[in-house]
Amino acid sequence: MFDDPTAEIDELTGIIKQDIQGLNLAIAELQRVSAKQADDNKQSADHSHTVVDNLRTRLKDATQAFKEVLTLRTENLKVHNERRQLFSSQPDAGGLSSRILQ
Numbered sequence: 463m464f465d466d467p468t469a470e471i472d473e474l475t476g477i478i479k480q481d482i483q484g485l486n487l488a489i490a491e492l493q494r495v496s497a498k499q500a501d502d503n504k505q506s507a508d509h510s511h512t513v514v515d516n517l518r519t520r521l522k523d524a525t526q527a528f529k530e531v532l533t534l535r536t537e538n539l540k541v542h543n544e545r546r547q548l549f550s551s552q553p554d555a556g557g558l559s560s561r562i563l564q
Contacts, residue, residue: 486521492517
């Protein structure tokens with residue numbers, strides 16, 4: 463398909479996956495630093511724990527939404543390719559009409 467930016471989408475998908483991995487590592491590091499400072503102040507430690515948990519949850523939700531978008535795109539491409547094959551292949555005697563009626 464001429465106006466399908468598949469290469470660009472694949473490149474952006476790779477970049478997003480790398481960003482998600484980087485964010486996971488950053489959250490893990492933040493949790494580690496937060497745990498070290500937990501001895502200083504109980505209220506501060508609780509707040510840090512809440513912030514880290516919130517960030518982890520938001521990243522998990524965003525990652526799930528991203529996976530759903532990729533799954534939907536894959537399904538749409540599959541349907542598109544099936545339609546293309548259906549109408550671009552050389553049908554045998556009556557093959558096209560029987561496929562359309564299914």
